[in-house]
């Protein structure tokens with residue numbers, strides 16, 4: 326996924342052990358989030374203790390994490406500044422991002438994910454706001470893949486056709502339907518068990534070029 330970012334090939338100012346440590350701790354945070362919402366009493370204490378031990382183990386022996394591949398270190402921009410990939414859907418280093426698999430980058434972009442408890446709205450169902458977050462991100466990703474620069478979401482319409490389930494694999498799909506100047510229109514859906522649960526259409530707009538010829542953001 327990171328190949329779509331505006332990065333260069335200079336080495337990141339972080340050891341691979343530290344990048345692995347950051348991603349490992351993000352995983353621990355995800356497990357803790359689910360544990361805090363699932364457990365009580367002795368079970369809660371035992372989940373917290375186990376995860377604290379696993380962080381201590383990782384800190385004491387960072388080399389043990391070295392074989393955890395792939396690791397996604399921060400990049401440097403053209404001025405040599407660290408560019409951390411912070412995206413709350415796609416960054417492995419962000420505990421808010423779910424454990425998502427990136428399936429394809431062709432005419433259709435597709436992510437797959439099985440969402441745990443911390444994304445719950447109604448019982449066993451995905452929170453509606455997060456349905457919008459996932460669709461915004463996959464449509465943005467399709468727009469980004471089909472173009473050369475950054476675009477911002479201008480309009481996003483989500484149709485909730487049936488509940489999006491937690492605890493089972495979701496396909497999250499996005500595609501460009503039309504591009505005209507700075508505007509790109511895209512659409513997509515979230516599919517569970519072969520059924521479309523939610524659809525989205527939207528418009529992405531590239532920022533006006535600056536006087537120096539570059540985009541104004543991104």
Ligand SMILES: CCCCCCCCCC(=O)SCCNC(=O)CCNC(=O)[C@H](O)C(C)(C)COP(=O)(O)OP(=O)(O)OC[C@H]1O[C@@H](n2cnc3c(N)ncnc32)[C@H](O)[C@@H]1OP(=O)(O)O
Pocket residue numbers: 330412461462465476477478479480506507508528530531532533
């Ligand atoms: C490494 C990076 C990782 C990034 C992760 C991204 C995750 C997903 C994407 C996002 O969530 S982005 C964050 C949420 N979005 C924003 O915060 C954007 C806030 N809005 C803006 O900053 C501006 O509105 C925007 C830059 C999008 C557009 O401002 P402009 O002043 O350039 O737009 P303008 O009003 O000139 O409209 C441009 C064109 O679109 C047209 N237009 C605007 N709204 C329209 C509409 N609703 N339908 C059809 N056309 C529309 C408008 O008529 C015009 O057409 P023409 O070029 O033909 O004249």
